[in-house]
Amino acid sequence: MITIDRLQATAEELMRRAAIEIPDDYLTGLKAAAAAEDGDLSSFVLDAMLENYDAAKEDGRAMCGDTGCPRWYVKMGNEARIDGGPVALEAALRRATANATSAVPLRPNRVHPLWRTDHDNNVGIGAPEIEYGFEPGGDWIDLTTVHKGxxxxxxxxxxxxxxxxxxxxxxxxxxxxxxxxxxxxxxxxxxxxxxxxxxxxxxxxxxxxxxxxxxxxxxxxxxxxxxxxxxxxxxxxxxxxxxxxxxxxxxxxxxxxxxxxxxxxxxxxxxxxCLSSRRAVARIHGDGRVEYRTNPDWFTDYQRRETVEWPQA
Amino acid sequence: MATGLRKIRLSTTPTDEALADLQIGDIVYLDGTIFTAREGVYMRVIEDGVDLPLDLPAVSAANFHCSPAATQHEDGSFALGAVTATASFRFSKWIGAWLAASGAKLIIGKGGMSPEDYRDHFVPHGAIYLTTVGYGTGALLGRGVKDVCDLYWRKELGLAQAMWVLKVENFGPFIVESDSQGNSLFERENTKIAANLDAAYEGTKPAVLKRFGETDDRKDELI
Structure with missing residues (x-):
């Protein structure tokens, strides 16, 4: 049984990591692009970006002032059980989003489309988006946050x-x-x-x-x-x-x-x-262990299946 | 590597001579005081006729198109993290009246404005445009902010649209996008890139179903 406290604490840490730490795969790709670039202005921009990632990590501040729109991807192993169920999970993710918005801080980007009402916490109608996926076996939950700009x-x-x-x-x-x-x-x-x-x-x-x-x-x-x-x-x-x-x-x-x-x-x-490819992932196991990573590993064979049945199901 | 670019320290209340010296493509770092203002502030001042809450351009002639990643604590103090510009082209309808009302000489934002805005509004008011870099150097810019001096209209406009007044030092980098003659760096680069576009599109073909926008004649069939 995965507790809500553990879920919320992990989600808040993911919010922080996504906003501040550029994922290694993107960083490696950008360094390769910077090495190959020969336009003088483009080169200056890429070098400034690389410097910016270091500054963000050193200072513990968001990479970009537009911290995007936080959203959640929740993937559950078929045996995962949440204390309080999916409604408690969604409440925890909304709390984590609001708490991290003031703690990091993030920009309170989310407003009502017509009335421009801003709760200053990135939470509102349909915000943050929470999407779900499932995998055969496993008592874990993978939480991924993406702050797409x-x-x-x-x-x-x-x-x-x-x-x-x-x-x-x-x-x-x-x-x-x-x-x-x-x-x-x-x-x-x-x-x-x-x-x-x-x-x-x-x-x-x-x-x-x-x-x-x-x-x-x-x-x-x-x-x-x-x-x-x-x-x-x-x-x-x-x-x-x-x-x-x-x-x-x-x-x-x-x-x-x-x-x-x-x-x-x-x-x-x-x-x-964008240049600030904000994503962070954690697997919360049934016994409470938490493992952080940056690869969501979302598109498994199961997610891409094209048959009626699935052997492990 | 970027070696041939000129790097300049500029005051946020720059002299006419300092502005005239700037050329498109120069790298600029700012010292002094800046303020944020975007559509919320523009509408309030220009359309609603509300008086400016501070003495412009004496306090600052540098308007940053920005909503900072920031929060105000209950005791009134601020936590300011990263700061990044927002795209400026959306503010075109107010920019002429705003330059007149605020006396701003430096408009700092993302992506520049149109050649017409530079010709009709910036050049007559002696203003130039500085673009942020990346556009994601929010952490570097955050380092350049030394203090939050004031926050105006927080209740009326919300944190993102409020007017933040910030003390800055070695605040940058920015790139000169429009100079005192109204030349535009983005226009220059677009022209160079356009020369190669036919070659880049070789081996592609237009979609069989057109969309409005690809024709402006609503009587046209799209197939």
């Missing part, structure tokens, strides 16, 4: 089978060029792409591809993995770098996730996770 860099389009790979490439480039100018997408970024599903599922897949997969990770389908590589190169050959200055650093990595869709369509979404 940005009003810019995300788009959706209904493509069709006749658009093909050429159409996918076109929409990919359109998204990067549109939001890359003046650096509105806060590039170079992890670019997540959703293909298929329905409109809402496609957006969810693409956002998760950006936020829940790490730099260097590849889709298990070898042809999709090859497309990930190809799109990364394509994006970095636009001639645009950080802040929209001349350069070649747009894409730190490209992650694609797919879902089965209507036979007539090929939905596509593009999502840019």
């Amino acid at each position: 940005g009003l810019f860099g995300t788009d959706y389009r209904m493509l069709f089978p006749s658009d093909g790979i050429q159409g996918i490439k076109r929409f990919f480039l359109d998204s990067l060029v549109a939001f890359g100018k003046r650096g509105l997408a806060c590039q170079p970024a992890i670019i997540g792409i959703g293909l298929g599903g329905s409109k809402d599922a496609c957006m969810v897949l693409g956002k998760r591809a950006a936020c829940l997969r790490v730099v260097g990770d590849r889709n298990p389908d070898p042809k999709i993995a090859a497309l990930e590589d190809e799109l990364k190169v394509l994006g970095n050959n636009i001639g645009m770098g950080a802040m929209g200055f001349v350069g070649k650093s747009m894409v730190i990595d490209c992650n694609i996730e797919v879902g089965y869709c209507h036979t007539g369509g090929m939905q596509m979404s593009v999502h840019a996770f």
Whole structure:
């Protein structure tokens, strides 16, 4: 049985880590981009970012003043039990979000869309988002928080089978060029792409591809993995770098996730996770042990299953 | 590596000579006092006619388009973490009246404003635009903030839209995006990048289903 106190304390620590500590996989990717960059202004920007990550860790302050919109991904092993049940879990995550907003501090970004009411704690109607996944076996809960930033860099389009790979490439480039100018997408970024599903599922897949997969990770389908590589190169050959200055650093990595869709369509979404790729993960075991990490490891074989039955279930 | 860039320390109440010397692409660090103001403050002053709560530009001629990651404790003291700019193009409708009302000479934000804003408003008011870097150097900028001097309109506008007055030292880096003649660094870079775009798009094709926006004629069919 996992206690609510343990859940809330872990969630508050995750909020702090996500805001302050750049994940190692993204840092390694950005260092590689900085080493390869030869545009003088783009290079200056990347070097300043690397210095900024150090300053954030040394000072214990958020990497970026816009600390994004905190959200939660909860994945439960099939044997996990929570003291108080899922309603208690959701209350703990809302408390952790509010507490961390004043403790870190984070920017109180969340407001009512019409009345602009701000509770100064990043909690409100539908905020923070809490999404769920399940895995066969295991008495653990994986808590992942993502503080995705940005009003810019995300788009959706209904493509069709006749658009093909050429159409996918076109929409990919359109998204990067549109939001890359003046650096509105806060590039170079992890670019997540959703293909298929329905409109809402496609957006969810693409956002998760950006936020829940790490730099260097590849889709298990070898042809999709090859497309990930190809799109990364394509994006970095636009001639645009950080802040929209001349350069070649747009894409730190490209992650694609797919879902089965209507036979007539090929939905596509593009999502840019920004220079402050805020994510932090912890596994809380049934015996109370907590293990922190930065890879959500969300997309398991089970999450991507395409069969009716699952052998372990 | 970035070697050829000029680095400059600038006062937040700069002289005309110091402003005239700045060139697009220069790296700037600020010393003095800055204040945050964005749409909440602009609407309150320009549309609602409320008087400015401090003596501008005497106290500061540096307007930061920013909502800090900050909180106010119950005893009135502040905890200020990271500070990062917000995208400025959204404030275009107020910027002319605001430069006149505030006397601001330095507009600091994310992503710059349009060439028309520079020509019609910035140049006549002797103002220039400084862009933040990254745009995520919030921790470095946070280090440059030495004190929270005042917080105005916190109740009326909320923490994010309130007017924060901050004492800063070696506060940066920023990049000069528009100079005293109204030249724009982003425009210059966009022009250079545009020359390569056809090559970058080679091997792609337009979508079979168009969208409004790709045609502005609402009588057009999109297929």
